[in-house]
Amino acid sequence: xxxLLIDNSKEKPEMIPGEVPTPEPGEYxxxxxxxxxxxxxxxxxxxxxxxxxxxxASTILGLEMAGVVEETGPEVTRYDKGxxxxxxxxxxxxxxxxxxxxxxxxxxxxxxxxxxxxxxxxVFLTAFQALKMLxxxxxxxxxLIHAGASGVGTAAIQLANxxxxxxxxxxxxxxxxxxxxxKLGAELAINYKKQDFSKVIEKEAGPKSVDLIIDFVxxxxxxxxxxxxxxxxxxxYLSMLGGTGVENMNLLPILRKRLTIKGSTLRNRxxxxxxxxTSDFHSYxxxxxxxxxxxxxxxxxxxxxxxxxxxxxxxxNENTGKIILTGM
Amino acid sequence: xxxLLIDNSKEKPEMIPGEVPTPEPGEYxxxxxxxxxxxxxxxxxxxxxxxxxxxxASTILGLEMAGVVEETGPEVTRYDKGxxxxxxxxxxxxxxxxxxxxxxxxxxxxxxxxxxxxxxxxVFLTAFQALKMLxxxxxxxxxLIHAGASGVGTAAIQLANxxxxxxxxxxxxxxxxxxxxxKLGAELAINYKKQDFSKVIEKEAGPKSVDLIIDFVxxxxxxxxxxxxxxxxxxxYLSMLGGTGVENMNLLPILRKRLTIKGSTLRNRxxxxxxxxTSDFHSYxxxxxxxxxxxxxxxxxxxxxxxxxxxxxxxxNENTGKIILTGM
Numbered sequence: 001x002x003x004l005l006i007d008n009s010k011e012k013p014e015m016i017p018g019e020v021p022t023p024e025p026g027e028y029x030x031x032x033x034x035x036x037x038x039x040x041x042x043x044x045x046x047x048x049x050x051x052x053x054x055x056x057a058s059t060i061l062g063l064e065m066a067g068v069v070e071e072t073g074p075e076v077t078r079y080d081k082g083x084x085x086x087x088x089x090x091x092x093x094x095x096x097x098x099x100x101x102x103x104x105x106x107x108x109x110x111x112x113x114x115x116x117x118x119x120x121x122x123v124f125l126t127a128f129q130a131l132k133m134l135x136x137x138x139x140x141x142x143x144l145i146h147a148g149a150s151g152v153g154t155a156a157i158q159l160a161n162x163x164x165x166x167x168x169x170x171x172x173x174x175x176x177x178x179x180x181x182x183k184l185g186a187e188l189a190i191n192y193k194k195q196d197f198s199k200v201i202e203k204e205a206g207p208k209s210v211d212l213i214i215d216f217v218x219x220x221x222x223x224x225x226x227x228x229x230x231x232x233x234x235x236x237y238l239s240m241l242g243g244t245g246v247e248n249m250n251l252l253p254i255l256r257k258r259l260t261i262k263g264s265t266l267r268n269r270x271x272x273x274x275x276x277x278t279s280d281f282h283s284y285x286x287x288x289x290x291x292x293x294x295x296x297x298x299x300x301x302x303x304x305x306x307x308x309x310x311x312x313x314x315x316x317n318e319n320t321g322k323i324i325l326t327g328m
Numbered sequence: 329x330x331x332l333l334i335d336n337s338k339e340k341p342e343m344i345p346g347e348v349p350t351p352e353p354g355e356y357x358x359x360x361x362x363x364x365x366x367x368x369x370x371x372x373x374x375x376x377x378x379x380x381x382x383x384x385a386s387t388i389l390g391l392e393m394a395g396v397v398e399e400t401g402p403e404v405t406r407y408d409k410g411x412x413x414x415x416x417x418x419x420x421x422x423x424x425x426x427x428x429x430x431x432x433x434x435x436x437x438x439x440x441x442x443x444x445x446x447x448x449x450x451v452f453l454t455a456f457q458a459l460k461m462l463x464x465x466x467x468x469x470x471x472l473i474h475a476g477a478s479g480v481g482t483a484a485i486q487l488a489n490x491x492x493x494x495x496x497x498x499x500x501x502x503x504x505x506x507x508x509x510x511k512l513g514a515e516l517a518i519n520y521k522k523q524d525f526s527k528v529i530e531k532e533a534g535p536k537s538v539d540l541i542i543d544f545v546x547x548x549x550x551x552x553x554x555x556x557x558x559x560x561x562x563x564x565y566l567s568m569l570g571g572t573g574v575e576n577m578n579l580l581p582i583l584r585k586r587l588t589i590k591g592s593t594l595r596n597r598x599x600x601x602x603x604x605x606t607s608d609f610h611s612y613x614x615x616x617x618x619x620x621x622x623x624x625x626x627x628x629x630x631x632x633x634x635x636x637x638x639x640x641x642x643x644x645n646e647n648t649g650k651i652i653l654t655g656m
Binding site for chain 2: 218219222237238239240244245246247248249250251252254255256257258259260261262263264265
């Protein structure tokens with residue numbers, strides 16, 4: 001089958017088209033003809049050799065896909081040949097075919113294209129994990145979502161607002177990104193380059209008014225995050241793109257405000273965890289997706305031959321929402 | 329009724345015997361003739377004016393008691409006059425009588441004296457909250473309990489080892505305290521004054537080998553605590569007696585190891601939380617207490633007139649286990 005492979009022969013690694021054996025579905029697996037895959041920042045790290053795939057996973061990039069079931073393993077009960085499915089992958093999305101455990105796959109709702117379906121798994125499951133499993137989100141809470149226009153950010157805003165009926169506050173660095181956040185359901189969108197987010201929140205929502213924070217920034221936001229959290233507040237780290245070193249940290253608010261601080265990535269979780277997560281996400285959010293209340297945010301669709309251009313866009317942090325590859 | 333009151337007329341506040349009105353039981357409350365109460369570090373803070381009681385609570389010191397039901401409110405169904413009960417109080421233990429919601433009270437098992445029963449609520453419920461509710465302890469994990477010879481420490485060692493079948497590692501500052509920890513079920517007890525606990529654990533149990541830490545020390549242990557935690561490890565703060573300021577903290581392990589860091593006190597939790605906690609503790613641990621597998625650790629029993637001497641003992645950190653007051 002065709003696949004995009006990493007060419008390490010030049011100074012910087014590059015993606016090049018190649019041929020590899022088509023995978024064979026295991027007992028509980030589906031062989032899927034991929035119609036669309038979506039890009040993730042992790043792809044760039046893996047390309048540069050800094051983020052090896054988990055044991056047993058395909059070494060081909062690509063953490064999610066949408067496509068058509070081509071063949072089913074002997075124990076598969078939920079899907080048939082010809083079904084349109086999408087789901088999370090441990091790797092292998094930048095290819096013509098992939099295999100996926102039937103419990104990791106979801107039926108594509110009628111109102112979604114392959115491109116839209118491919119834009120869902122990684123960001124929505126990551127956001128759902130952060131809000132529900134890690135953040136223990138409860139109805140009507142106030143939730144602060146940093147990097148609100150990122151892929152996970154756009155998913156988290158919608159899930160927090162539409163599924164959990166929460167008041168959502170978000171930060172982003174460009175005015176058009178703030179607009180997107182407001183359209184998706186945020187009540188307040190703060191340009192972190194122009195304003196101190198904690199001061200704006202304190203003024204608009206009150207001091208210590210945030211129940212749950214989803215952060216991707218890390219050290220630079222530590223102090224303001226901790227300050228704005230209320231009693232029993234939770235701070236969830238999905239990334240620390242702004243750095244990890246905090247000078248002169250004060251632990252006392254953790255005790256005084258009974259805070260919870262957690263970090264997590266999704267990729268290195270065991271398969272069983274991801275199956276449960278997929279199932280939970282499905283039961284909480286799929287009806288909202290089918291009704292068009294929640295929609296994936298797509299920045300641009302690229303032909304798979306233009307993958308380098310697409311990678312560059314992510315590297316430059318130019319995208320609001322997901323970047324899709326099609327035409328494998 | 330008789331009660332110990334705070335005398336602020338001298339340079340340092342002192343406890344003095346006094347007379348106050350006997351409380352009246354509410355609809356769901358018991359009036360209990362107190363036979364024994366136990367001391368807590370919080371008592372000293374409250375005495376010095378630094379730890380005001382929660383709203384609605386008695387201003388009399390004393391967070392736990394054991395005694396005999398003298399009268400029951402009209403809606404009480406679980407207890408009768410003459411029943412021997414013990415339980416957590418939001419205040420009011422240093423007195424002849426107290427009132428307690430029936431859902432906060434527990435029957436005293438036959439094998440326990442009033443002194444022993446009074447030694448249970450605060451430390452065992454605090455330890456249970458930390459291990460189970462906050463720390464999500466699972467069977468066969470490795471648990472590090474700092475200040476293992478403290479009241480909460482002795483309770484946590486026993487609960488972790490006897491109820492949850494965990495491997496318990498503990499720290500303390502004196503050799504006789506280490507002995508106590510080992511007798512209670514710790515597999516490894518480290519004198520933190522003589523050895524770096526994280527190096528000992530690394531040597532004895534392996535690097536990154538601890539699933540759950542219960543800490544009372546705070547900043548001085550931060551780095552070593554984080555270092556010794558394994559994937560999905562949890563660090564629970566019940567106090568930060570050693571300080572709260574950490575210089576040059578690195579957040580990265582929180583993300584990499586998917587850590588959870590939480591802080592909590594028990595006292596300022598709402599009554600409903602404490603009722604649920606009492607009920608959960610009862611169902612998990614009471615059979616172990618009735619069978620004598622878990623026992624409260626009592627350092628010394630004082631007559632209530634010697635309360636100042638008893639307070640001094642806590643202040644000097646001399647006790648291994650609880651200090652009890654009787655004879656009100």
